[in-house]
Structure formats: C-alpha cells, structure tokens
Amino acid sequence: MENKYFYKTEVEWTGERHGDLRAPVLPNLQIDAPPEFKGHDGVWTPEHLFVAAVNSCFMTTFLAIAENSKLEFVSFSADAKGKLEKLEGRGFIMTEVVLRPKLLISHARDAERAGRILEKAEKNCLISNSIKTETKLEPEVSFAGDETRQPDHDVLTAQEQR
Known part of the structure; x- marks a missing residue:
C-alpha cells in the first residue's frame, strides 16, 4: 500500500x-x-459536501473496521448535521458535525463491541482527522427483534477521543 x-x-x-x-x-x-x-x-453546496465528506468517510471507515472485526450486522445508516456559525473575527466556519449512526446488529451479545467499533470508526476517519471541526458521535445500536439500545457510554467527541 x-x-x-x-x-x-x-x-x-x-x-x-x-x-x-x-x-x-x-x-x-x-x-x-x-x-x-x-x-x-x-x-x-460546499456546506452539504463538507458534511457529506465526514459522514461518508465515517461509514466507509466503519465498514472496513466491522469487516476486519468480523462484526455481523443487518443494516447501517447514518445521518449527519453540520453547524455553520459566524464567529467574531473569523467569519463563518463549520463548528461541529454530529454523526448519528443507526446500526442493526445480528446478535445482542455484540452490542458493546458494536459501540466500540463505531467509536473507533469515528476516531480513525481520515476526513474527521483532517479538519478543525469538532465531530460528535451519537450512535444507536439495536439488534433484530429487540428494542433499541444506546451503547453504555456518553457521547464522545473526536477531540476527546484523540
């Protein structure tokens, strides 16, 4: 490589x-x-493409890590929302991107591991690592036939994880 x-x-x-x-x-x-x-x-717009770059990089990073970790899952989707703010002396900047992945896993026993893999994907996304904008991860993990569960952790920001 x-x-x-x-x-x-x-x-x-x-x-x-x-x-x-x-x-x-x-x-x-x-x-x-x-x-x-x-x-x-x-x-x-450039603003949509910016948020889409973070979101799509997060997804492809998750898919690679999930494959390498042999995580069985049924579906994955993620929405992302970017906040554009005008800051004094700096003009408009994208101050945060919130990633909200929804992961449907095959086995309940994998819930915590799935949460860790989602966190690892956010931490290792090359786009998130290349920008100053703070990224926040708000994952939702559920398993077929059961209720939605949040992984047992607080929302972590990319800066807190690094």
Whole structure:
C-alpha cells in the first residue's frame, strides 16, 4: 500500500452562483451557494459536501473496521448535521458535525463491541482527522427483534477521543 494518494477535482462557473464540479471518472455535480448566501434550493453546496465528506468517510471507515472485526450486522445508516456559525473575527466556519449512526446488529451479545467499533470508526476517519471541526458521535445500536439500545457510554467527541 502506498503512503500518498492524490484526488483531483475541477470546478467551472456556469452563471450566477452556479457551477459544475467534476472529477475524473465520476459523474458531474451541479453546485451552488446555499440559499442563505444567495444560492438556490435543490443543488449541492460546499456546506452539504463538507458534511457529506465526514459522514461518508465515517461509514466507509466503519465498514472496513466491522469487516476486519468480523462484526455481523443487518443494516447501517447514518445521518449527519453540520453547524455553520459566524464567529467574531473569523467569519463563518463549520463548528461541529454530529454523526448519528443507526446500526442493526445480528446478535445482542455484540452490542458493546458494536459501540466500540463505531467509536473507533469515528476516531480513525481520515476526513474527521483532517479538519478543525469538532465531530460528535451519537450512535444507536439495536439488534433484530429487540428494542433499541444506546451503547453504555456518553457521547464522545473526536477531540476527546484523540
């Protein structure tokens, strides 16, 4: 495995605050500023892509760790919510991203281990590790046929885990 990888993207302005986002061998995305900044609804924004990068990295990191740990699970989904705030002297910055994964595991005996694997995925996500934004993990683990359980731990932030 190599130690360096490069990822190329390109943007092109298409009018007003619209643009196209391109990358080799990937479908193009129409991008825009969010409505709060005179953009349009229904179009991907840098803010959405930022939160999506954290969320999708968390998912792929979880999948790799779960596979290596031989964790049997039925389903995984996660929603993520980013908070954009205007800070004095700094302008607008994304101050936090809250990850809320929902994991349905195959066996009740794996509940605590599943919680630890989710925490490990958040801690090892390369995107979360590359940004200043605080990430918080609010996992929900349940098992087929049983009630939803929260792992026996408090919500941990990425900065607390590091």
